[in-house]
Amino acid sequence: MNVTKIEFNSFRNIESEIIEFSDGINVIYGENAQGKTNILEGIYLFARGKSFRAFKDKELVNFDSNVAYAKMDFKSRDEETRLGVEISKSQSKKFYRNNVKVNKTSEIIGEFRAVLFCPSHLGIIKDAPSVRRKFIDVAISQLRPVYLKMMTRYNQVLEERNTIIKMNPQEREANEALIDVYSEELASLCADIADIRNEYIKKLDYWVKIFFNEMTDGREVPKITYESNGGEEDFENREALKQRYLHLLTDYKEREYKYGATLFGIHKDDLKIEINGRDSRLYSSQGQQRSLALAMKMAEGEISRESKGEYPVFLFDDVLSELDDSRKKYILSNIKNRQVIITACDRSVFENNECCHFINIKDGKKGEILNECIYSQESENGEISPETEL
Numbered sequence: 001m002n003v004t005k006i007e008f009n010s011f012r013n014i015e016s017e018i019i020e021f022s023d024g025i026n027v028i029y030g031e032n033a034q035g036k037t038n039i040l041e042g043i044y045l046f047a048r049g050k051s052f053r054a055f056k057d058k059e060l061v062n063f064d065s066n067v068a069y070a071k072m073d074f075k076s077r078d079e080e081t082r083l084g085v086e087i088s089k090s091q092s093k094k095f096y097r098n099n100v101k102v103n104k105t106s107e108i109i110g111e112f113r114a115v116l117f118c119p120s121h122l123g124i125i126k127d128a129p130s131v132r133r134k135f136i137d138v139a140i141s142q143l144r145p146v147y148l149k150m151m152t153r154y155n156q157v158l159e160e161r162n163t164i165i166k167m168n169p170q171e172r173e174a175n176e177a178l179i180d181v182y183s184e185e186l187a188s189l190c191a192d193i194a195d196i197r198n199e200y201i202k203k204l205d206y207w208v209k210i211f212f213n214e215m216t217d218g219r220e221v222p223k224i225t226y227e228s229n230g231g232e233e234d235f236e237n238r239e240a241l242k243q244r245y246l247h248l249l250t251d252y253k254e255r256e257y258k259y260g261a262t263l264f265g266i267h268k269d270d271l272k273i274e275i276n277g278r279d280s281r282l283y284s285s286q287g288q289q290r291s292l293a294l295a296m297k298m299a300e301g302e303i304s305r306e307s308k309g310e311y312p313v314f315l316f317d318d319v320l321s322e323l324d325d326s327r328k329k330y331i332l333s334n335i336k337n338r339q340v341i342i343t344a345c346d347r348s349v350f351e352n353n354e355c356c357h358f359i360n361i362k363d364g365k366k367g368e369i370l371n372e373c374i375y376s377q378e379s380e381n382g383e384i385s386p387e388t389e390l
């Protein structure tokens, strides 16, 4: 899968610009605060249906405008599709497929697939469980649109159930029957969602082991498992799993009333990540956390390729500058045969690498565009000098 071009109008600090991409490695470079991440944000909007960093859509609209537009052309196998979005400061955003408006944002999710890796993901191992849940939810949603529907419904029912749980005892008693109806639906959704998550996490574990083994020369063995309050096995037996969740939602209601929230269900799940049998959330070093995060992102791409028959687009936001030389080298030597769009302040990190398409960004506008193969060569005086092939 490849992005061929993206066009922006009044999108963040980009007034009006068309940016074209090549099939391999694209490097968007420039000084701080010029609009590099804004471009990735625009691309990823079409993968996730919302920004990966804006709290509200209106933040995406240029300070001096009321409406922003982004149109992106991408190729999946040999088919070209154009996705568009109109973001207004006063209305909800509208997506378009081949210039025809889509009814719901969820309709476009899964069409354009991308793996995003940004500096905040480097903390994924030690961050709160919600961060790891978000990682798998976003990844699975791109592969299985039905999963997104299940999650949306789950969150609606959860909210309704929590509203009743928070009521005063008299009001709650009057709504007791409704709690049971919601518990039944939640238990059923928990069984379906937990099964899909468990299947995904098993694949993640398989690929992370492979990447981590390469990164550490086999010295460290990671293990990722699903930590679910519905139990940690027998996910395929849907009825038994549903009954386990239903018991939790039925037997501990008094405790839930005390806390004012639903205490059991897939919204409490986590990933258990170990290295050589020890819990990484507690014991991993900075370097191990970074290697794990990197391996998880690479694994996400492999699972997407296995499931859809082609690689997603890889979006790396300034992440290379955060990695040490050996991990940088590892990532650059492992991103072949796919499209990668990387942002960086400095181009020099790409010396000695494959041919790159360089796009300079300054003040929301593209500057110099270069297609270069830079191979560093030791010159006679021992200095590194780039050799450029246009």
Ligand SMILES: Nc1ncnc2c1ncn2[C@@H]1O[C@H](COP(=O)(O)OP(=O)(O)OP(=O)(O)O)[C@@H](O)[C@H]1O
Pocket: 011, 012, 013, 014, 030, 031, 032, 033, 034, 035, 036, 037, 038, 039, 059, 060, 061, 062, 063, 064, 318, 343, 345
């Ligand atoms: N709605 C908006 N309207 C206009 N400008 C905006 C809007 N939102 C953000 N900006 C500006 O966009 C600029 C570029 O942001 P971006 O995050 O893309 O920078 P960057 O090139 O990735 O920088 P860095 O290297 O520091 O990560 C910032 O100066 C920011 O103030």
Ligand SMILES: [Mg+2]
Pocket: 036, 037, 038, 317, 318, 343
């Ligand atoms: Mg940035």
